[in-house]
Amino acid sequence: MKKIARFIYRILFYFLVLSVAWVSLYKWVAVPITPLMIIRYINSDSKTIRHQWVPLDKISKNLQLAVICSEDQKFISHTGFDTAAIRKVIENNQGKKRMRGASTISQQTAKNVFLWSDRSWIRKGLETYFTFLIELLWDKERILEVYLNSIEMGNEVYGAQAAALFWFNKPASALSKKEATAIAAILPNPRKYIAFPASPYIQKRQQWIARQMANYGTFVLPNE
Template identity: 45%
Template sequence: MASNIIRRVARLLAQAILWFVGLSLILVIAFKWIPVPVTATMVMDENSITKDWENLANIDPNLVAAVIASEDSKFCDHWGFDTEAIEQAARDNAKGGRIRGGSTISQQTAKNVFLWQGGGYLRKALEAWFTFWIEKVWGKERIIEVYLNVAETGIGTYGAEAGAQRYFGHSAARLSPDEASRMAAALPQPKKRAVINPSGWLARHGNSIERRIAIVQRDGLDSCVYD
């Protein structure tokens, strides 16, 4: 009797895993071509949602460079995971105090598209699964395009275009280095960080990102996006 129950549970578990693998790969393949219509973060947002999907060609390269400078300077070199950043974050977190992460743009994209916000070992494991596959199936250009369309850029605001319209009153197709750097500086905490007239540390952080935009573009740290 007990062995029958164990076999049944094992069979159901195997079926569930197969369904998950199949469905997740179908979604990854579909979103290589189809704009992501909605994410769990959007659904769970208590505010009214503003979003506007734009192709990467309609997003200013300054914003791409600003995001790479701010979030993931090795974006074009890693395979989805920055092991050095992860190890450094683990060392820093072990010391206590403010918790920091080592997530790449690829990991953040996987989380934003397929999963939910927050921590936990299960979510991190699923994030790694989806990160591996979007790197394999999408490639860098599509990853940054999706990231810049689903990332929260303000309260109830998602994507570069909606953010540019909200803060600057014009399209994301023409963002100055100053505008791009201020948007990038606010990305980690878009509900709390000011894009318009930032002050103190946030203003200095934005200025630092603006200086690094030129370095990203000069050194080709965004070259994988425009191959």
């Protein structure tokens, strides 16, 4: 039993050291590829990955605000988890087989950059751990930058720059409010929905996001 305990301790120790080092590295280094990109690449016939890292100041403020308003309006103030939304989801999901989540931008970043995509409790536990780490070691500006450069924004399209070029043939820095809301509107299912030309459903989502942006007003990241 002592040998087993020592083995488990070593595994946990090495995991802790390596995970902290990994998260610390990505505080400064552009994320070149994510596990999701690799999985999609292996499973696709085209073997295509559209992805180009750009700094946050090269991504339109319209898109920054659009994704915050559509995905996580408490992003600036929370510490990684929206506890009120989690409680509401738990209440609404009681007795339902298919549960809906309440993932923040921080949680989505942790999942997309460090983990695989499924709904197991192990993955959810690791997501919680990595969310805690990035909130501890990164600032909000870096979390948003990594998020906007890593998430799926179309089929085989990852990050703001690739999405702007793919959907609107322009760089991410030049996205208008209407274009930004179109991209934000497809985020719940970017492999199914199309940003342009937008379907009636996506247009309705664009209008909702635009109203949220107007109500939210301008936003300033803590380090700006």
